[in-house]
Amino acid sequence: MPEAMRVAVVGGGYAGMAAAVELAARGITVTVFEAARQLGGRARRVEHRGTALDNGLHILIGAYHETLRLIRLVNPAHQSALLRSPLEWNIHGEFHFSAPRLPAPLHLLGGLLRASGLSFAERIAAARFLAAQRLNGFTLERDISVERLLEQHGQSEKLCRVLWRPLCVAALNTPPAVASAQVFLNVLRESLNAARAGSDLILARVDLSALFPEPAAAYVRRNGGEVLTGRRVTAIDPVENGFMVEADGQRQTFSHVICALPPHQVNAFLIGITALSELAAAIERLRYQPIHSVWLQYPESIALPSPMLGFSRGLIHWVFDREKLCGQRGLIGAVISAEGAHQDLAQDELGARAHLELRQRLGRLPAPLWQRVIAEKRATFSCTVGLKRPPQATPLRNFYLAGDYTASDYPATLEAAMRSGIRCAELVAGSRHPRRV
Numbered sequence: 284m285p286e287a288m289r290v291a292v293v294g295g296g297y298a299g300m301a302a303a304v305e306l307a308a309r310g311i312t313v314t315v316f317e318a319a320r321q322l323g324g325r326a327r328r329v330e331h332r333g334t335a336l337d338n339g340l341h342i343l344i345g346a347y348h349e350t351l352r353l354i355r356l357v358n359p360a361h362q363s364a365l366l367r368s369p370l371e372w373n374i375h376g377e378f379h380f381s382a383p384r385l386p387a388p389l390h391l392l393g394g395l396l397r398a399s400g401l402s403f404a405e406r407i408a409a410a411r412f413l414a415a416q417r418l419n420g421f422t423l424e425r426d427i428s429v430e431r432l433l434e435q436h437g438q439s440e441k442l443c444r445v446l447w448r449p450l451c452v453a454a455l456n457t458p459p460a461v462a463s464a465q466v467f468l469n470v471l472r473e474s475l476n477a478a479r480a481g482s483d484l485i486l487a488r489v490d491l492s493a494l495f496p497e498p499a500a501a502y503v504r505r506n507g508g509e510v511l512t513g514r515r516v517t518a519i520d521p522v523e524n525g526f527m528v529e530a531d532g533q534r535q536t537f538s539h540v541i542c543a544l545p546p547h548q549v550n551a552f553l554i555g556i557t558a559l560s561e562l563a564a565a566i567e568r569l570r571y572q573p574i575h576s577v578w579l580q581y582p583e584s585i586a587l588p589s590p591m592l593g594f595s596r597g598l599i600h601w602v603f604d605r606e607k608l609c610g611q612r613g614l615i616g617a618v619i620s621a622e623g624a625h626q627d628l629a630q631d632e633l634g635a636r637a638h639l640e641l642r643q644r645l646g647r648l649p650a651p652l653w654q655r656v657i658a659e660k661r662a663t664f665s666c667t668v669g670l671k672r673p674p675q676a677t678p679l680r681n682f683y684l685a686g687d688y689t690a691s692d693y694p695a696t697l698e699a700a701m702r703s704g705i706r707c708a709e710l711v712a713g714s715r716h717p718r719r720v
């Protein structure tokens with residue numbers, strides 16, 4: 284009986300808010316506890332000098348079906364909040380691929396045939412690689428590294444540099460030498476092997492808190508739930524009738540708990556519960572990869588040739604023009620994914636290097652008016668070969684894990700986070716013996 288349930292969602296990132304929306308939509312009473320004042324977690328708005336930045340620029344793809352469905356459900360302005368365009372891969376001055384409006388997989392074939400920056404033999408090699416994966420159902424008998432997979436399929440140094448490596452790092456946030464080829468193939472299957480729309484690139488035209496978590500909170504409240512920000516949970520203890528959740532010295536009892544915390548913070552709550560000790564050990568073994576975002580505010584006249592542009596051979600991987608996305612004139616966001624030598628640079632130096640690289644590639648560029656570097660040291664887990672991720676259901680009845688690190692075909696992404704939250708809500712709704720509180 285859903286009326287008997289009272290669910291605590293701990294963590295108001297995309298996973299927690301997806302769980303809360305799904306529960307509220309089913310008429311199940313839910314309370315979200317979020318430690319920060321801002322909802323969104325690793326995909327959130329950061330205010331700087333009166334400008335709304337994001338902690339990191341995010342790319343969505345058309346295959347993010349659940350993310351897009353929930354954004355549509357809760358955000359009345361969803362159409363203007365997203366910029367959707369057919370797949371385009373532009374590595375400045377080196378490679379340009381754009382998918383024509385043809386049915387899949389002809390859009391890929393057509394795009395590869397007319398792509399600039401690769402020899403004919405390289406374009407055929409890329410098409411052969413995709414055809415071979417299609418034939419194998421995008422499945423490997425045994426997981427290997429992305430680098431090894433590309434070697435096995437004779438992908439040239441240039442193909443790897445301008446296409447496969449940036450794709451692997453953008454999707455898995457893990458260097459190809461150690462990244463899981465199976466998860467990489469999952470991404471290719473979802474994005475490139477399904478309908479053409481699956482490969483569309485989607486960028487937010489609003490900040491990441493406004494895109495989903497904030498309208499999700501409004502939806503939850505409208506449907507009888509609570510979303511509490513600035514409430515750090517300090518204890519979750521199994522008790523006779525469910526779980527006691529403590530936040531800010533106040534204790535409440537819930538029939539179910541969905542723990543939607545980042546993996547490096549979840550163990551503090553699992554460690555004392557005997558039934559969860561194996562799970563805690565598996566989460567403890569996860570390793571992490573950083574993402575650095577460099578925001579450069581130039582005079583308003585400065586703009587990029589397109590909303591998103593890739594670079595190879597330098598520190599910066601992608602740059603985004605926020606004027607073309609959010610109307611913020613002269614604001615450029617640069618992204619450096621995964622580990623590397625840039626981690627040794629001080630933030631000022633990193634900002635200066637980013638500006639220098641932009642100037643080398645784009646020509647004359649005045650000094651930025653200000654810069655802000657946001658280093659997310661544990662942006663995602665390291666998506667390595669053969670990694671086993673914990674399922675959403677745990678050995679402790681009515682206690683679930685949501686988050687991008689839980690079991691999913693997707694790497695640590697918004698879609699993995701949202702799917703995990705939805706899965707937890709389904710498990711709660713289907714749980715057979717809800718304890719009355």
Ligand SMILES: Cc1cc2nc3c(=O)[nH]c(=O)nc-3n(C[C@H](O)[C@H](O)[C@H](O)COP(=O)(O)OP(=O)(O)OC[C@H]3O[C@@H](n4cnc5c(N)ncnc54)[C@H](O)[C@@H]3O)c2cc1C
Pocket residue numbers: 293294295296297298299316317318319322323324325326338339340341342343514515516517543544545548574575576659661662663685686687688695696697698700
């Ligand atoms: C810089 C960067 C760039 C990225 N780029 C992309 C991209 O381009 N595309 C993509 O799909 N994904 C991208 N990702 C990954 C994506 O942001 C994450 O996978 C997703 O946001 C994870 O959501 P989550 O809800 O699982 O975890 P989180 O967002 O970490 O949410 C956990 C929440 O729990 C809260 N919390 C922690 N402790 C407590 C406590 N004790 N009590 C209450 N609340 C607590 C935190 O404040 C947080 O809000 C990027 C990530 C980063 C960091």
